[in-house]
Each structure stands twice: as structure tokens, then as C-alpha cells.
Amino acid sequence: MAYTSAMMDQMLVFDRAQVRRNRDRAAGDYAAHDFLKREITERVVDRMCDIQRRFPRLLDLGSHSGLLRRGLAPKLGVEWTVCLDPSDRFAGMASASGPAVAAEEELLPFAPASFDAIVSTLSLHWVNDLPGALVQARECLKPDGLFLGAMLGGETLHELRAALTEAEIEVLGGAGPRVSPFAELQDAAGLMQRAGFALPVVDSDLLTVTYENVFLLMHELRGMGEGNAIVTRRKGMTPRTVFLRAAEIYQARHGGPNGRVPASFQILYLTGWAPHASQQKPLRPGSATHRLADALDGTEISAGDPAQPGRNRR
Numbered sequence: 505m506a507y508t509s510a511m512m513d514q515m516l517v518f519d520r521a522q523v524r525r526n527r528d529r530a531a532g533d534y535a536a537h538d539f540l541k542r543e544i545t546e547r548v549v550d551r552m553c554d555i556q557r558r559f560p561r562l563l564d565l566g567s568h569s570g571l572l573r574r575g576l577a578p579k580l581g582v583e584w585t586v587c588l589d590p591s592d593r594f595a596g597m598a599s600a601s602g603p604a605v606a607a608e609e610e611l612l613p614f615a616p617a618s619f620d621a622i623v624s625t626l627s628l629h630w631v632n633d634l635p636g637a638l639v640q641a642r643e644c645l646k647p648d649g650l651f652l653g654a655m656l657g658g659e660t661l662h663e664l665r666a667a668l669t670e671a672e673i674e675v676l677g678g679a680g681p682r683v684s685p686f687a688e689l690q691d692a693a694g695l696m697q698r699a700g701f702a703l704p705v706v707d708s709d710l711l712t713v714t715y716e717n718v719f720l721l722m723h724e725l726r727g728m729g730e731g732n733a734i735v736t737r738r739k740g741m742t743p744r745t746v747f748l749r750a751a752e753i754y755q756a757r758h759g760g761p762n763g764r765v766p767a768s769f770q771i772l773y774l775t776g777w778a779p780h781a782s783q784q785k786p787l788r789p790g791s792a793t794h795r796l797a798d799a800l801d802g803t804e805i806s807a808g809d810p811a812q813p814g815r816n817r818r
Contacts, residue, residue, distance in 0.1 A: 522731075541568055555650070566626070584603075587603065622652075646778065649778040657687060702777045
């Protein structure tokens, strides 16, 4: 199931109160399950280092325990970082290393042009109004300020989603949503443009992690605070037979020679800048002063008339 821009405009996808409860429960033992947050935080910090620019005032949007602040300060010389997380417990943990606030990513409590950069790692995939959250982030940036977000994408946990769906159909005669829908790469690119960011760039990584069995994977997801928070999720206890059957399906389809099973995590990286007069602007179509053929030392060939339906081309 793709988390499309149409869904974000028309549907309440996530139960935000459940998102907060999941994160509050995870906070106490988060250090035992934060490997993905740590890995993506390191990758985000490396990307900011490549920009070779100072960002004195920074917002960590969806901070969890505050890993980003501790990773950025030594490498980038950030002078002042505010951590924001919807979980009271995570915000409390982050406050041990500096300013932190418990608030929603969709309702930012900051004045316009408050930050030189806003960074978000593994949090925005739980936001209902992602276009609105991105607009608010852009408004909180100073002109020419940087937004850099890393969120889970559509290929994430596709193995688990398929196994659970098939198991529920077999055992219960129907399936409810159990794995969060995630944004697709092309949707994320469009959202950055809609939010008014200049020079938007979206790319992705695919990380594969292996587990001894699917039950350890699900335990890990709960430890990350990534439990099911979809509004239309099946309420009440699920029979153990559903999970046992899902484990069988998962193992049969994806189990490796050593018996371990893989889990995929697609990471979408969203980069954009608050508009500023100094930024490069795209040229008007047809305004080029040099031919591509000259640059490539080749011969320009006319495209000719448009192709007709049913006509073959060699």
C-alpha cells in the first residue's frame, strides 16, 4: 500500500495518540533498539558535512532521544539545537543534552525564520498531514535555510506486510492493515515542490537487516516505537495462529540458508532550501545559447514528426 499525496490530503491515516503511546513505551529501553536511528543519523550528518556550511541554529524534528544533537555538535559546530518529539518521554530524554519540547510535527510552536536548518530522521512517516508539516518546516527556516529529512519509504517491510496479510486472510478470512503505509519516492519529490522548497532533491537507500525469526523482528519494531498506529487497524487481540502462520510464510519465502530472515528498510532522503534571491533559478525553456551536440562533439538529428500510433520504430 503506497502512502500517496491523495491519501495525505483526504484521509486521517494515523492515530496520533497511539503514535505517542508507542513512542512513550519505547523510550525506556530505546538504546537497545535504536540501531536504525543511529545508522540514519550518521548518514544525515555525513550529508550535512558534505554541504560545507555552518548552521548555527538547528531544529531536530522528531528527535527521539536526541541522537542527532549529540552527533552534529562535534562535526558541524552547531551552536544551538532544539529537539522536538511528540513523545513526552523522548522529549524528556533529549532535554538532558539541551533544549527540548514535546509537540506535534504538524503543529510547530516556533516563529517564522527561527532556524538555519531543520533536520528530521525517521519520524515524518507517522505524520498525517505531511504536506502541511513540510510547509510549516519551510516557514520556520530562515531564507536559504536547509531542510534535510530522512523517512521510511514504500519498500519498507514489504516482506512482513505480505506475510501478515496472507496469514490473516487464511486464518480470519480477511486482512486488516498491520504495517504502516509509507511514501513512495515520486510522491516525496512532488511534496517538496508543493511545500515551496527551492532546489528540492529526493533520493533513497535500501537497508536489509536479518533476524533469527519474524518474532524478533516484530519485537524490534515495538522497541523502536514503530508499532501499529493505523486508524483502521484491527482492534482487539489477534489469535496467535495468525502470527504463527505469518512466520511460516515469511520463513518459506525469505529465509536464508542459515535460517535467518531479512527485513527491508527503504530510506527516503528529502533535501530542499527555503527560497532566497541568491539561489540558482532554472532557465526559461528555449533560452539556451549552446547546443548539447556541440558539447558532446556530436551531430544533431531532428526528431522529425511525432510518432503515429501503431507505427514501429527501430
